[in-house]
Amino acid sequence: MSISHIAQTISESATLKLNQTAAAMQAKGEPLIHLGGGEPKSKAPLEALVAVANLLESAEVRYTPAGGILPLKQAIVRYTEEFYGHTVTPANVIASGGAKQSIMVALQAILNPQDELIFTVPYWVSYPEMAKLCAAVPVPVVPKDGSFYPSIRDLESKMGPRTRAVMLNSPNNPSGAMYSEQFIAETVELCEKRDVYLIMDDIYHRLIFDGRQPVSSYKYAKKTGDDSKLIVVNGVSKQYAMTGFRIGWAVANKALIKVMTNIQGHQTSGPSVVMQQAALAALNGPQASVAALRTTLENNRNVMMERLQSFAGVRVTKPDGTFYCFADFSAFDKSSARLADLLLNKVLVAVMPGIEFGMDGYLRLSYCGTIKDITEGIERINWALDPSAPKELYLGDRKLVRDWL
Numbered sequence: 001m002s003i004s005h006i007a008q009t010i011s012e013s014a015t016l017k018l019n020q021t022a023a024a025m026q027a028k029g030e031p032l033i034h035l036g037g038g039e040p041k042s043k044a045p046l047e048a049l050v051a052v053a054n055l056l057e058s059a060e061v062r063y064t065p066a067g068g069i070l071p072l073k074q075a076i077v078r079y080t081e082e083f084y085g086h087t088v089t090p091a092n093v094i095a096s097g098g099a100k101q102s103i104m105v106a107l108q109a110i111l112n113p114q115d116e117l118i119f120t121v122p123y124w125v126s127y128p129e130m131a132k133l134c135a136a137v138p139v140p141v142v143p144k145d146g147s148f149y150p151s152i153r154d155l156e157s158k159m160g161p162r163t164r165a166v167m168l169n170s171p172n173n174p175s176g177a178m179y180s181e182q183f184i185a186e187t188v189e190l191c192e193k194r195d196v197y198l199i200m201d202d203i204y205h206r207l208i209f210d211g212r213q214p215v216s217s218y219k220y221a222k223k224t225g226d227d228s229k230l231i232v233v234n235g236v237s238k239q240y241a242m243t244g245f246r247i248g249w250a251v252a253n254k255a256l257i258k259v260m261t262n263i264q265g266h267q268t269s270g271p272s273v274v275m276q277q278a279a280l281a282a283l284n285g286p287q288a289s290v291a292a293l294r295t296t297l298e299n300n301r302n303v304m305m306e307r308l309q310s311f312a313g314v315r316v317t318k319p320d321g322t323f324y325c326f327a328d329f330s331a332f333d334k335s336s337a338r339l340a341d342l343l344l345n346k347v348l349v350a351v352m353p354g355i356e357f358g359m360d361g362y363l364r365l366s367y368c369g370t371i372k373d374i375t376e377g378i379e380r381i382n383w384a385l386d387p388s389a390p391k392e393l394y395l396g397d398r399k400l401v402r403d404w405l
């Protein structure tokens with residue numbers, strides 16, 4: 001088959017693939033526990049569902065402006081004021097088909113072939129592929145101290161003449177680490193000094209625990225007008241449990257938003273009007289669902305921590321936010337892909353291999369499901385990896401015999 005050079009470099013999304021495999025196994029009636037997922041299980045806010053129903057009933061389902069409808073942009077302006085303490089106008093906003101598309105059009109708007117995009121390790125699976133889609137070069141930054149918290153020196157050491165943009169995701173998928181206010185402040189300052197773009201992927205923005213408050217990168221930006229190179233990305237997928245609605249956004253300087261909108265206009269003509277109305281209703285509605293989700297996730301995190309901390313051989317760092325824990329399983333297998341495969345096929349627990357996030361030996365375990373999923377999933381993993389545990393395990397009436405240790 002003849003395909004483009006760029007297409008040849010792009011791999012399948014490992015997270016989406018695992019979701020498909022898990023769904024297919026569950027559809028066959030397999031007692032699978034999905035600890036690999038990236039979406040909350042709570043329902044979307046009622047206002048969002050009502051907004052969809054109302055629009056469908058009107059049958060007026062049409063094209064919208066490519067960058068999104070004005071009321072949605074206004075709601076995003078309000079969100080930015082309320083949660084970032086920063087004033088923007090609708091001309092600073094683009095609504096897209098998920099935060100993923102906002103990031104992609106931002107990269108297409110700013111990266112030239114061979115430019116370098118810097119991001120921290122562990123990283124979200126899509127960043128390297130998105131850079132490659134622009135014929136740019138992904139540059140991962142590994143924290144020198146072996147933690148999930150990079151220092152400004154780590155970041156600076158990777159910057160060179162080809163650096164065009166830095167991407168930060170805090171709280172972070174997959175580690176759950178929320179970067180310190182000092183690190184964010186230093187990064188904003190460094191990017192302004194070097195005149196490179198800074199993309200803040202804030203998709204897990206308010207899903208943070210232990211009384212933490214979100215850090216606003218705007219607080220440290222000296223350039224705030226048309227020469228600002230700060231791009232802040234967010235969306236309704238995670239905080240409002242609206243992953244399938246596919247609405248995210250970016251806030252940036254007006255000229256850049258115009259360019260991003262031109263690109264998006266040719267890609268998709270803009271996000272679906274139905275889903276924009278749903279996102280608008282969620283943003284303007286009562287915010288109790290976000291707080292409830294945060295509380296549920298914090299509780300789930302605590303349960304997962306408790307289980308993993310008493311799992312001999314596993315090393316964990318307590319996540320500050322998100323719904324992921326990135327645990328070091330290298331004592332059992334240095335190859336995370338092989339280990340994830342074993343757990344899926346032998347004990348029917350789906351987890352994401354760390355190699356997909358740039359760190360082999362680790363597994364990403366999600367705690368966005370039920371407490372039962374978390375406890376039973378970790379019990380099964382423990383049984384699979386503990387040679388001193390009884391040889392047999394029953395999943396309902398199915399008998400598993402451990403013959404791989």
Ligand SMILES: Cc1ncc(COP(=O)(O)O)c(C=O)c1O
Nearest residue numbers: 098099100124173203235237248
């Ligand atoms: C770090 C990160 N950024 C962006 C996204 C994409 O979000 P959306 O569903 O709004 O496209 C995800 C989704 O998993 C994510 O984990």
